[in-house]
Amino acid sequence: MTERIxxxxxxxxxxxxGVERVAHELASAWGGTVHSFDVQSRSCAExxxxxxxxxxxxxxxxxALARLRLPLPxxxxxxxLRSKTPLHGHLPxxxxxxxxxxxxxxxxxxCVSAHWHCFLEHDGSFNGALYSFYQWLALRMLPSMSQVVTTSPLLAEELIRSGCAAERVRVLPCSLSAEQEAACLDLQAAPLNRDRPFTLIFIGRLDSYKRLDWLLQAMTQIPSPxxxxxxxxxPRRRDFQELANALFADGQSRRVRFHGRVDESAKQDLLARSQLLVLPSDRCxxxxxxxxxxxxxxxLPALAFQRRRSGMGWVGALPDLEWDQTPQALPEVLKRLAADVQxxxxxxxxxxxxxxxxxxRAIWLRSLDAMRAR
Incomplete structure (x- = not known):
């Protein structure tokens, strides 16, 4: 029986x-107890x-002091704290x-390990300065951990460059659950139909850093339906809806549909009738x-920007999809994709x-076993 964590x-x-989904998949494989501050009171409300x-x-x-929450005695x-069971914590x-x-x-x-999900960017604000100080402190504390797990080779390189010993850094990409993977793999590609409108999908929290506004503005460059x-x-849903209404007033050949949160079945249906996912986030x-x-x-191919200290662009990189992976290049690559069904x-x-x-999933489980064996 494998040791619980x-x-x-x-x-x-x-x-x-993403952090919650990663912790969930690890717990599903490891067992063990998952401890949380539940800052947003999801245990009661969702x-x-x-x-x-x-x-x-x-x-x-x-x-809460700004976004800071610390554990109470x-x-x-x-x-x-007194347990001997290995402990794995998710940062930031x-x-x-x-x-x-x-x-x-x-x-x-x-055995105390850390999961480094992302680097933070300093936006010039007071909160941004606090985030930068936290990150500076965290990077200096990581060498004291038994090991540091991160999600892509790019982030691993940045951690090593920041002072983590290479032999303690492990790369474990994110994973879908077995049920999600099976449902997605069961979806069949629609037959070629040049008369069918080019259908894109965006999935994510409607907040400023997701930059749905950049995607909407890029869509204005596509002449075909x-x-x-x-x-x-x-929090930005109404703003994005108003922008979509302003940009695409005719609503005939170019349509934006806001579905809100949907269950897994509805999400699968939307993926099945889509041809491209775009994740236009602008922060690492x-x-x-x-x-x-x-x-x-x-x-479905997935478009994401390549940013310093981020693996977003690496995840969906494809041999025959060459583009700059920048916001400036997004309108042109969307035009090319819209025009070429094949x-x-x-x-x-x-x-x-x-x-x-x-x-x-099978590769992820093998990687997880190899990581624990070290």
Whole structure:
């Protein structure tokens, strides 16, 4: 029987974010208990997006100071810190970083590891300065961890460049659940139809850094009929809807449909009738984009920008899709894809093949076993 591993993260898994989904898949494979601060009170307010089979524990934490939450002294915290069970924490989160360091101090011989999901960018604001200080501190604390796991070779290179010992850095790309993978792989590519509108899909939180506005503006350059399916919700939804209405007033040959949050079945239906996924995030805190895996497994190419300290562009890279992976190049590549149905189908086949060769669940499980064996 393999040794169980406990985890700690800021939000309540599985949630809808990438960090929560990664923690969920690890817990599904490792067992163990997942500890969370549940900052957004998801344990009370939301139905789990994915089936949960492991134990979850809510850790008391301080009231919010900006976005900062730290663990409060409690019996649950003390039990976690004194445990001998290996502990794996998900960063970025100052509270999680503090907890990992306390666990290391309480039991110096305990296996304590960190999952580095992304680097943060300084935007010039006071909060941005605080994030930069946290990241500076975190990078100096990582060498004290038993190992550091990250999601792409690009992030691994950046961690090593930042001072982490190469032998302690492991690359474990994100994964779909077995059920999600099977559902996506079961989707069949639609037959070639040059009269069918070019259908794109965006999946993500409707917030500023997702840059749905850039995608909408790029779509104005496509002369042929198209449809954009927008899946997700968030604080900028109304702004994006107003922008879409302003840009595409006719609503006939060029349509944008906002679906909000949908269940897995509805998402599969939307993927089945789409031909391309676009993830136009402009910050390196979007470092992977698990939705790209869903699209690729379903036979859709995925477009994302290549940014310093991010693996987004690496995830969906295809042999026959050469473009600059910059916001400036997005309108032109969309025009080319809209005009060439056969090329889109070829890219879809390559996307699924890349998924099967590099990101498939069976490959992820083998990588996970190899990582634990070290």
């Amino acid at each position: 406990d985890q700690v993260l800021r939000e309540w898994p599985p949630g809808y974010g 139905v789990d997006a994915l089936p949960v089979t492991y134990e979850r524990v809510l850790l008391p934490c301080t009231p 409690s019996r649950r915290l003390w039990k976690l 989160s100052p509270g999680v970083l503090l907890l990992l360091l306390l666990a290391r101090l309480c039991r110096p011989r305990r 198209w449809c954009l399916e927008v899946v997700g919700d968030g 805190n979007e470092a992977f984009g698990i939705v790209q895996l869903e699209a690729m497994a379903a036979g 090329w889109r189908q070829q890219l879809g086949e390559q996307a699924r093949e890349r998924y099967l060769q590099r990101f498939a």
